[in-house]
Amino acid sequence: MKINENLAISESGFLFNPSTGESFTVNPIGAEIIEKLKVGKSEEEILNELHDTYEIDKKSLQKDLLDFNQILKQYQLLEQDEETSN
């Protein structure tokens, strides 16, 4: 799974997808996840890094990350990998 690399996130949390013209608003931790996805971090890495930073148990965090991923997919901000989509 790959994040759309052209996504532009401003400091205020305004997210613009140039390939679809859609705009979104994202909270700081959401923006942080997207930035991590952009530099190619795996879900496992993101989970561990966030767990080290934030006051939250791992199970809840994992559940929220899964949910966030689904949202990214729903809005077509995440692209399926070529191999897996076949």
Add this chain to the structure above:
Amino acid sequence: MKKPVINIGVTGLNAIDSPGPGVAVIRGLREAGSFDIRIIGFAYESLEPGIYMHDLVDRTYQIPYPSTGTDALLSRLEYIHSREKLDVIIPNFDAELYSFMKLESKLLQMGIHMFLPTMEQFEERHKVNLSEFGKKYGIDVPLGKAIFDSSEIFDLQKDFDFPLMVKGKWYDAYIAYNMEQARTYFNKISAKWGLPVVLQRYVHGTEYNVTGLGDGKGNTIAAVPMRKQFITDKGKAWAGISIDDKKLLSITQKFISATKWKGAFELEMMKSNDNKYYLMEINPRIPAWVYLAVGVGQNIPEALTNLAMGNEVAPFESYEVGKLFIRYSYDMIVDRSEFEKISMNGEL
């Protein structure tokens, strides 16, 4: 002498195909001879075109929808006032008038003036009460009745011929040509807008509109009649012409003097085929075509602002007859960052 600068908050910046009056109001205010202005736009949605018209609107703030309640609206207005020192607010939407009327005295304490109808005027001119209104003030209105049950349509057959109008409490109107249609429309409208539903006798004829301004003491400050020349598929005028019709003006004056109407309004009139005039609807605010009135010599937004500020305003004596307004659309080019700012911060 230097003219005073008045800070005016204006809503209804949605200058779209079914436009809000805000942009037209602001154009009138920009042409005012008696004062200079700063315009503070109030927007509900981030794509209202007026937000991006920087030659007309100095700064825009998003405000909460009326359904959020007056407490939320008041606290937002307090915030805006702390930054902009508002002198006057001109609300332009039907749906928001109630909330602004509720806040009138609180806003006045803050030094913010409005010039709105009284709650009583606002209620009694309501579609549901129009028949009573006509009786009370001796103004011809089409026979109408507010009903709560579709079975009442049957009982009313002796008073109403088909076709008849079936109208929702807030919006929507249909012409029914028989009982089955009337019941269908009743069900359709009541599902969407609730009860009651208004049945109104259908008047064959030509529609005329009057916009005007009453000073709250029974005097007519402004009145300009117009006939729509062309109508969009949404039923909005896209061109219209100012006309000279003494009867329309005298009905308007009667309306103002009888009700002691305070504030701006639009009357929707129907002239029947036998030359009788019926008052179909009273909109308790400035209409979107108000710039025609400005253009023919009656600057209603300016006069309204002066009345709000407590200044003496002399009635307009005349207007130019036979002037047209022709509406057009216009594409602005706007940078994404502006959309971002209004969307994220609620201010631009």
Add this chain to the structure above:
Amino acid sequence: MEKKRYERPHLVKLDTGMPSKAGLRGDSPATTRIDGVQVKELIAKFGSPLFVMSEQTIRSTYQKAFKAFSTRYPKVQFAWSYKTNYLPAVCNVFHQEGSWAEVVSGFEYDKALANGIDPGKIIFNGPGKSAEELKKAAENGSLIHIDHLDELYLLTDLAGEMKRKPLVAIRVNMDTGIYPMWDRFGFNYENGQAWDALNKIMLAGKLELVGLHTHIGTFIMSATPYAVAASKLADLALGLQQKFNHNIRYIDMGGGFASKNTLKGSYLPGADTNPSFDDYAEAITTALVNSGFKPESLPLLILETGRALIDEAGYIITSVIANKRLSTGRRATVIDAGVNLLFTSFWYEHPVTPAQGFSQYREENTLYGPLCMNIDCVRDSINLPLLNKGDSLVIHYTGAYNLTQWMQFITLRPNVVMIDREGNTHLIRESESVNVISGLEKTPDYLKHVK
């Protein structure tokens, strides 16, 4: 290193119609305290969900209502509507403030007696009074409001065996211009039933006619119908004066005033549009003062206001059990208070606020209760901050009817506390235990074994 405060990752598409966080500024600030007491503390001590009644709000609301009427009319008496909330602690706050009791069943009648109220200050309404109940009330000197002819005849019969003449009023229903018209209770005004019943009482001479009563409906969002109702009752009273030279002692206008709650489907919130006590008082008292009563014989004005006096004093504290996403992508939150405790959520959009601080991010949410029942939905659509499991919410305006109409469906009912004017918390109804329910159940011997 100390870890940062966590908030769920959140992303939402910008629609032009969507109010931004700024547009909502000022909307539902957190309710971290109720009458000065921390919500967190209340949960720790009494559990979640929890009903909370504010004594301060009850008293100040009552005083506001009383003032609205008593400044406009010389003789005013409120009677607390037991069916709205009959917890003894709540009733007695009203009784201390000077309210009589208004009851609609033998059960409520006994509750009022147990609360220590003078039986002469109990109004007995309702269509279903038994012979024993009528007898007891009549002998106690309570005020019996007759609902139908059968009751009138029964009471007239019973009166023969009593030492004391029963004190009665009749309930009158009428067209006040509102829809629906409540015509199932009492005697109709327009078709002459009411006048007929009054004549029967006066001519039989067995009952002492002391008042006239009406109750035009519920959650009446305009004051005008009350003016119509008051004039019609005044007409009946003046008719009695003329024909029988009989002065009634009181006119009872019933209840039905709207609280600040918002009815489902309303565009504007109820707190903005519903009439105030002053509006209702103005309509009713103007109609009475302008009717044909001589100033010295103006009847006592009784009001049985329930909902509008108590709704705002009640809160439900509830906690988030789970967060989910529905098949459409919509966010749903499961909380531990459902329609079993919040019966009124079928009609109202109760305001719901978070009980802890939050960031500016919000999402559209559906609030479901914990019941395994599809209709258990507290709010279809509400904008809330990003809630985590275990977070708490406060549901507002829940004081009316929920503590009498709540359901013991699949679970037990929770604690109810009252916060007094000094900020002390009192348990006023203990949470139910299994024994309270199962103790009443009997199993025939042959069904005691399942093998």
